[in-house]
């Protein structure tokens with residue numbers, strides 16, 4: 001995959017914008033998912049994920065092709081998500097928790113449109129709960145938890161993406177897991 | 188009761204799949220005997236399983252199109268270039284039609300008339316253009332709907348459209364001689380000319396996106 005990506009990047013560097021579309025196709029789901037789990041809101045996630053790809057395009061000449069493109073785009077997206085979380089005003093936060101906004105909306109929509117079996121309904125509710133609990137984590141724990149358990153990346157990749165020593169990543173992972181344990185123990 | 192902190196650390200090392208074998212043995216032995224740590228470990232694994240169980244979400248439709256539309260515009264020439272490279276003939280043909288477009292028929296009609304390139308030392312008799320013996324005509328000669336007689340020297344290409352050319356024994360042409368007769372050939376001739384200049388346009392452009 002990295003070979004294909006590198007040849008597309010070379011085309012982009014020569015000025016072929018269309019080649020970039022193929023790169024976006026390859027990574028869009030992963031990056032969107034990362035943003036969605038980090039931000040807890042589809043609309044914002046789409047915004048930030050698109051922004052990440054646009055930034056990557058603009059700065060593509062500074063990408064070192066000996067490294068993994070995936071780590072690079074993850075890094076851009078992660079930083080944008082963290083920025084967005086920090087800039088969120090408290091009232092915006094409250095808004096996001098109110099029923100009728102994205103996450104809950106999605107749940108209630110699916111629930112009302114189709115008559116789901118009991119257990120699937122429960123699983124949807126559970127998903128909502130888990131998403132909310134992830135969103136409660138401080139952003140530095142949230143980041144490593146999402147990268148590890150949702151994006152399924154190794155600790156080494158995470159350390160590369162976040163530009164942090166492996167030891168720091170582990171410490172954050174431990175604290176993140178402990179926080180989640182507290183939050184989810186009674187679910 | 189309170190257990191040493193190391194057991195919780197071992198639990199996390201275990202979950203990170205980075206635990207020394209002796210530590211793992213120690214942890215397992217402890218979990219057999221300590222209810223509190225066993226519960227702690229179960230809760231950790233449950234929390235991880237919950238996070239992992241969240242459904243995978245996909246990017247919305249038109250995500251890529253949205254990104255592409257928001258990118259800074261690439262230089263026009265690059266776009267044009269790519270298109271020409273992918274469709275060289277089509278590009279030439281459509282560019283030709285674009286340029287000649289609506290006027291193609293009137294152009295054709297107009298070109299039914301006798302005409303020729305205007306070098307000063309050419310002689311004209313009726314519908315025949317003559318390159319006189321002993322004369323050197325510089326530049327390309329084009330004769331439409333007429334004849335061309337070459338008795339002297341032409342330093343350039345010779346093109347006769349809808350006509351004929353005769354070369355005397357003393358006649359000499361340094362460039363290419365071509366005769367174009369039917370309407371189709373006439374169009375073909377223009378397409379080739381357009382294609383040539385198109386290729387030149389493309390080759391002259393080696394720009395990248397870098398500033």
Ligand SMILES: [Zn+2]
Pocket residue numbers: 190194217221222223224225
């Ligand atoms: Zn214990």
